[in-house]
Amino acid sequence: MTRPCNDTFLRALLKEPTEYTPVWLMRQAGRYLPEYCETRRRAGSFLQLCKNPALACEVTLQPLARYDLDAAILFSDILTVPDAMGLGLYFTEGEGPRFERPLREEWAIRDLTAPDPWHHLRYVMDAVAEIRRALNNSVPLIGFSGSPYTLACYMVEGGASSDYRCIKRMLYERPDLLHHILSVTADAVSAYLNAQIESGAQAVMIFDSWGGSLSAAAYQEFSLPYLQRIVAKLIVESGGERVPSIVFTKGGGLWLESIADIGCDAIGLDWTIDIGEARRRVGHQVALQGNLDPGVLFASADRIADQARRVLDSYGPHSTGHVFNLGHGISQFTPPESVTALVEAVHSHSRLSRTGSE
Amino acid sequence: MTRPCNDTFLRALLKEPTEYTPVWLMRQAGRYLPEYCETRRRAGSFLQLCKNPALACEVTLQPLARYDLDAAILFSDILTVPDAMGLGLYFTEGEGPRFERPLREEWAIRDLTAPDPWHHLRYVMDAVAEIRRALNNSVPLIGFSGSPYTLACYMVEGGASSDYRCIKRMLYERPDLLHHILSVTADAVSAYLNAQIESGAQAVMIFDSWGGSLSAAAYQEFSLPYLQRIVAKLIVESGGERVPSIVFTKGGGLWLESIADIGCDAIGLDWTIDIGEARRRVGHQVALQGNLDPGVLFASADRIADQARRVLDSYGPHSTGHVFNLGHGISQFTPPESVTALVEAVHSHSRLSRTGSE
Numbered sequence: 001m002t003r004p005c006n007d008t009f010l011r012a013l014l015k016e017p018t019e020y021t022p023v024w025l026m027r028q029a030g031r032y033l034p035e036y037c038e039t040r041r042r043a044g045s046f047l048q049l050c051k052n053p054a055l056a057c058e059v060t061l062q063p064l065a066r067y068d069l070d071a072a073i074l075f076s077d078i079l080t081v082p083d084a085m086g087l088g089l090y091f092t093e094g095e096g097p098r099f100e101r102p103l104r105e106e107w108a109i110r111d112l113t114a115p116d117p118w119h120h121l122r123y124v125m126d127a128v129a130e131i132r133r134a135l136n137n138s139v140p141l142i143g144f145s146g147s148p149y150t151l152a153c154y155m156v157e158g159g160a161s162s163d164y165r166c167i168k169r170m171l172y173e174r175p176d177l178l179h180h181i182l183s184v185t186a187d188a189v190s191a192y193l194n195a196q197i198e199s200g201a202q203a204v205m206i207f208d209s210w211g212g213s214l215s216a217a218a219y220q221e222f223s224l225p226y227l228q229r230i231v232a233k234l235i236v237e238s239g240g241e242r243v244p245s246i247v248f249t250k251g252g253g254l255w256l257e258s259i260a261d262i263g264c265d266a267i268g269l270d271w272t273i274d275i276g277e278a279r280r281r282v283g284h285q286v287a288l289q290g291n292l293d294p295g296v297l298f299a300s301a302d303r304i305a306d307q308a309r310r311v312l313d314s315y316g317p318h319s320t321g322h323v324f325n326l327g328h329g330i331s332q333f334t335p336p337e338s339v340t341a342l343v344e345a346v347h348s349h350s351r352l353s354r355t356g357s358e
Numbered sequence: 359m360t361r362p363c364n365d366t367f368l369r370a371l372l373k374e375p376t377e378y379t380p381v382w383l384m385r386q387a388g389r390y391l392p393e394y395c396e397t398r399r400r401a402g403s404f405l406q407l408c409k410n411p412a413l414a415c416e417v418t419l420q421p422l423a424r425y426d427l428d429a430a431i432l433f434s435d436i437l438t439v440p441d442a443m444g445l446g447l448y449f450t451e452g453e454g455p456r457f458e459r460p461l462r463e464e465w466a467i468r469d470l471t472a473p474d475p476w477h478h479l480r481y482v483m484d485a486v487a488e489i490r491r492a493l494n495n496s497v498p499l500i501g502f503s504g505s506p507y508t509l510a511c512y513m514v515e516g517g518a519s520s521d522y523r524c525i526k527r528m529l530y531e532r533p534d535l536l537h538h539i540l541s542v543t544a545d546a547v548s549a550y551l552n553a554q555i556e557s558g559a560q561a562v563m564i565f566d567s568w569g570g571s572l573s574a575a576a577y578q579e580f581s582l583p584y585l586q587r588i589v590a591k592l593i594v595e596s597g598g599e600r601v602p603s604i605v606f607t608k609g610g611g612l613w614l615e616s617i618a619d620i621g622c623d624a625i626g627l628d629w630t631i632d633i634g635e636a637r638r639r640v641g642h643q644v645a646l647q648g649n650l651d652p653g654v655l656f657a658s659a660d661r662i663a664d665q666a667r668r669v670l671d672s673y674g675p676h677s678t679g680h681v682f683n684l685g686h687g688i689s690q691f692t693p694p695e696s697v698t699a700l701v702e703a704v705h706s707h708s709r710l711s712r713t714g715s716e
Contacts, residue, residue: 163652163653163689163691164653165653165656165689165691168651168653168654168656168657169653169656169657171653172653172654172656172657172661172665173656173657173658173661212630213630214630214651215629215630215632215651215685216630216631216632216635217632217668218651219630251609251630253611253612254611254612254630254631271573272570272571272572272573272574272577272609272612273574273612274573274574274575277574293526293572293573293576294521295521295522295523295526295527295529295530296526296530298523298526298527298530298531299526299527299530299531300531303530303531304530307530310575327573331521331523333521333523
């Protein structure tokens with residue numbers, strides 16, 4: 001494996017100097033792009049799109065054709081792992097993902113086993129390999145997974161939830177059962193991410209989207225240790241190159257110090273924390289990824305550039321270890337031209353700051 | 359005005375010693391109580407219930423008849439103020455509150471004026487007075503309002519939102535328009551809360567439910583200054599008694615120090631921050647209210663008691679300045695007997711801790 005021509009993203013994650021601040025966007029291949037909607041229509045459904053390596057490859061590359069992004073991210077869904085565990089993932093219009101068999105009975109929980117990613121999630125590995133071939137070493141490819149706690153939320157609730165009452169009942173009443181689910185899921189996620197790395201992923205990100213719905217104490221007991229266990233098992237180097245890891249707990253701004261301690265290379269930040277303050281709190285222990293409010297992209301190009309500069313300046317213009325991103329996935333209502341303005345602003349402002357020309 | 363027989367809640371807010379830690383629950387008069395559902399059915403709709411002082415009084419008192427709570431809170435809706443501004447509040451089944459005339463056009467924003475609470479919100483003042491009479495000085499009555507930013511979210515979006523894209527566009531593109539809305543709304547909220555105090559409210563709480571959706575910088579510019587302006591205008595003393603104020607920004611755990619600086623008597627905490635850590639950060643500048651995960655109430659009585667003790671012990675068992683509450687409104691799916699267990703655990707554990715018997 002060789003480093004891609006544009007390895008700015010990987011160098012920033014490893015806190016090496018870069019000529020400018022690299023940028024990519026969570027959910028950059030998504031519904032705000034008309035070409036994505038067109039491919040999805042052709043696929044028939046979101047799930048068929050995820051499960052078809054050729055089409056997953058096609059949509060992964062779409063934002064790179066439009067924008068000067070510094071990384072590609074595998075197009076997939078975080079719920080492929082529980083689906084491979086046999087819970088029966090399906091999507092309903094307007095309601096989002098659901099499971100046919102939510103995980104609530106003790107016997108079903110005790111029966112849960114980690115799937116073999118090379119068998120049950122072969123389509124993901126095929127997509128990773130196909131995307132790597134198509135990228136042809138232009139920019140690095142990010143693999144990803146949901147965190148054990150986030151996956152458990154969906155598995156126990158049976159879908160998205162506003163109050164998480166099934167999993168919270170389990171957490172407080174039967175912590176032993178939840179720990180069992182989390183333990184099996186952490187093993188599944190480790191194997192899944194390592195298979196992605198072996199298939200060609202050059203960095204990996206773990207999305208702990210619902211970790212922020214936990215109390216401080218519950219986060220320390222039910223989310224963080226499983227993130228740590230996964231990070232500890234990740235393949236560190238592939239083909240002579242370091243494979244950096246990014247951990248993103250949405251709503252985790254209060255817990256940055258403890259996240260920095262689990263051994264990941266970078267922390268993803270949502271937009272509620274000032275990135276300069278985050279950097280002061282964690283020092284140079286980890287790189288930071290983020291953290292523009294996705295709502296900024298509803299404004300005009302000039303305002304987008306202003307706000308992007310604020311984030312860059314707050315991080316520190318001459319500093320290493322920053323990957324620019326939104327603080328959350330891009331909204332489906334984002335005008336595509338907003339992304340052009342953002343990428344241009346991040347690249348030009350960070351380049352100028354480094355040369356000291358402004 | 360005389361202090362109520364049970365003034366534990368007011369003394370805790372003023373950081374005076376109390377024999378035990380007082381407790382009340384956000385949304386304590388709500389759908390988890392069958393008697394509430396019955397009254398609401400009789401009223402015809404949620405809005406008719408809010409606008410009928412006799413029925414609003416009836417539901418306000420219902421949780422006090424069941425539980426040994428240390429405060430009553432006015433039954434009303436945070437959107438009464440924008441409704442009085444002429445936006446046309448209505449409720450649709452399953453979708454929550456909506457406005458007939460969302461605030462988006464510049465001319466409509468420039469036309470916005472603060473309503474006279476004694477005229478347009480008379481029904482709220484009548485409810486406050488009626489509840490005070492019915493309480494007969496047993497426990498104190500809390501008045502409340504939404505914060506300017508939270509009200510503006512609903513006013514501009516036209517209802518609840520998952521991405522706040524209308525108000526975020528305005529915030530980044532036309533901050534002048536948003537500041538105008540917030541300024542008029544802050545005046546409206548000040549007058550509204552003062553009218554509640556003059557009608558008999560003995561403490562007031564401002565719910566900044568959506569402040570946590572802002573970036574750190576935007577919170578400092580668009581929410582906090584308006585909270586500060588309201589607090590500065592509040593009636594401090596009524597009938598010889600201090601009227602304490604509580605400010606609650608959900609998701610505001612990162613910003614506690616700056617909230618403590620605005621002059622409020624207490625800060626409401628959601629459940630994501632450890633209350634002991636919060637106390638160390640703000641010291642004894644303010645009292646703290648919170649912050650049990652509402653999800654705990656889905657567990658059994660023993661677990662509820664365990665978790666309540668954890669919050670009390672984390673705050674510090676012998677300390678003044680703690681009002682026990684949930685970190686968010688009680689869920690409609692809460693078993694009513696869970697609240698019995700919680701109130702009993704808070705009272706007995708805090709009483710024992712203070713006498714040093716355990």
